[in-house]
Structure formats: structure tokens, C-alpha cells
Amino acid sequence: AQTVTQSQPEMSVQEAETVTLSCTYDTSENNYYLFWYKQPPSRQMILVIRQEAYKQQNATENRFSVNFQKAAKSFSLKISDSQLGDTAMYFCAFMKDNAGNMLTFGGGTRLMVKP
Amino acid sequence: DGGITQSPKYLFRKEGQNVTLSCEQNLNHDAMYWYRQDPGQGLRLIYYSQIVNDFQKGDIAEGYSVSREKKESFPLTVTSAQKNPTAFYLCASSGITYEQYFGPGTRLTVT
Numbered sequence: 625a626q627t628v629t630q631s632q633p634e635m636s637v638q639e640a641e642t643v644t645l646s647c648t649y650d651t652s653e654n655n656y657y658l659f660w661y662k663q664p665p666s667r668q669m670i671l672v673i674r675q676e677a678y679k680q681q682n683a684t685e686n687r688f689s690v691n692f693q694k695a696a697k698s699f700s701l702k703i704s705d706s707q708l709g710d711t712a713m714y715f716c717a718f719m720k721d722n723a724g725n726m727l728t729f730g731g732g733t734r735l736m737v738k739p
Numbered sequence: 740d741g742g743i744t745q746s747p748k749y750l751f752r753k754e755g756q757n758v759t760l761s762c763e764q765n766l767n768h769d770a771m772y773w774y775r776q777d778p779g780q781g782l783r784l785i786y787y788s789q790i791v792n793d794f795q796k797g798d799i800a801e802g803y804s805v806s807r808e809k810k811e812s813f814p815l816t817v818t819s820a821q822k823n824p825t826a827f828y829l830c831a832s833s834g835i836t837y838e839q840y841f842g843p844g845t846r847l848t849v850t
Contacts, residue, residue, distance in 0.1 A: 628781075657837055659838075666843070667827060667843070667844050668841065668843050668844070669782075669829060669831075669841035670841075671838055671839075671840070674838060715781055715782070719837060725770055725789075725833045725837050725839065726772075726784060726787060726797070727772075727782070727784070727839060729781035729782045729783075730781055731779075731780055731781045732779070732780070732781050
């Protein structure tokens with residue numbers, strides 16, 4: 625079974641600064657997908673960024689980028705130029721390839737962006 | 740607008756009663772999922788369905804039941820056998836790509 629660990633229960637960052645959220649996972653699979661989801665106070669889950677394990681290039685989406693280290697089984701999220709609207713819970717999630725698209729979630733990191 | 744709807748947003752029930760949570764999608768997605776979220780925790784998979792008239796148990800299926808009679812709909816019933824039903828319930832769907840898209844959730848409180 626896969627496990628996903630987010631070791632930082634809470635983090636804070638000043639507006640306009642950069643913050644990195646950590647995620648590690650455990651799997652014996654070679655092909656898989658990794659995701660970061662954002663859950664603001666409204667509790668709607670929003671997909672932030674995804675990474676295919678077979679791709680060496682780190683994914684980027686505007687101010688969001690990842691540092692994917694396959695050998696280390698690490699998948700951190702970097703948020704640049706933090707904005708107040710980035711305040712939310714962030715969840716890292718793992719999906720095996722050809723496994724019904726089922727997600728395994730980490731426990732989450734609560735991020736507070738301070739003005 | 741395409742998307743996933745869940746109703747109601749808040750639901751209150753007495754202990755011992757079954758309750759059904761609605762999930763509808765108009766994204767033409769084949770797969771649908773139900774997750775449970777407890778305070779301060781991540782999401783755990785209850786049931787999933789990859790095609791109409793077929794569904795599988797997830798990690799915490801005990802005390803829950805589902806049906807998938809239509810592609811658009813995947814209702815979840817929380818039965819009286821579920822020991823701790825108070826939680827936030829999220830429905831999701833996915834299509835030919837692998838991303839899951841989530842509904843707004845239903846907060847169920849059982850007293």
C-alpha cells in the first residue's frame with residue numbers, strides 16, 4: 625500500500641515571500657502520478673499542480689512549482705510571491721498508474737499567508 | 740456550467756437513521772468517488788465507481804453503501820451501522836485524463 629506523509633502540520637509566510645511545503649511518499653511502483661490540492665476555507669478541493677513520475681522535468685503552474693525527486697520519493701511544492709488567497713490547507717496526493725485513478729492523500733499542511 | 744454538485748451543503752440527522760448524500764456531475768466522466776474528511780485530516784476513500792452499474796469498496800467502506808444507476812449520479816448512503824458518521828463528505832469524478840475534480844462537499848452531523 626502507498627503512504628503519503630506531510631511532515632509540516634502548519635506553516636506561515638509573509639505576503640510576497642516564497643514558501644515550500646514538503647511531501648514524501650512510499651511506493652514500490654515505477655509509474656505513478658503526484659498531485660497537490662488546495663482546500664481553502666470554503667473546503668472546495670482545487671487541483672494546484674500535477675507531476676507524472678516518468679517526466680524528469682518539474683511541473684510549474686504560474687506561481688506554483690514542484691521539486692520532484694523520484695529516488696528520494698519526495699515531492700515538494702514551492703509557492704512564489706505568496707498571496708493572501710493562498711491561505712488554505714494543502715494536500716499532497718499519490719495515484720498509481722492503471723489503478724482506477726484512486727488517490728491516496730497525505731494529512732495536509734495548513735498554510736497561513738500573513739499581510 | 741460543467742461541474743459536480745453535492746446537496747445539501749449541511750445535513751443533520753438523528754442517530755440510527757440512514758441518510759443519503761447526493762452527487763451529480765455533468766462532465767461526462769466515467770469514474771466517480773466518495774471521500775470522507777475528518778477535522779484536520781486528509782481524505783479517505785469510501786467507495787468508487789469506474790462505470791455504470793459497477794462500484795468497489797475503498798479504504799473505509801464499512802457502514803456505507805452506494806449505487807451507480809446513471810453515469811451522472813453516484814449517491815452515498817450513510818447507514819446506521821456507521822459508528823462515527825459525523826464528517827465532511829466529498830464527491831469527485833475523473834474522465835479520460837487522470838485528474839479528479841471535486842464537488843463542494845456535504846457536512847453531515849449526526850446527533
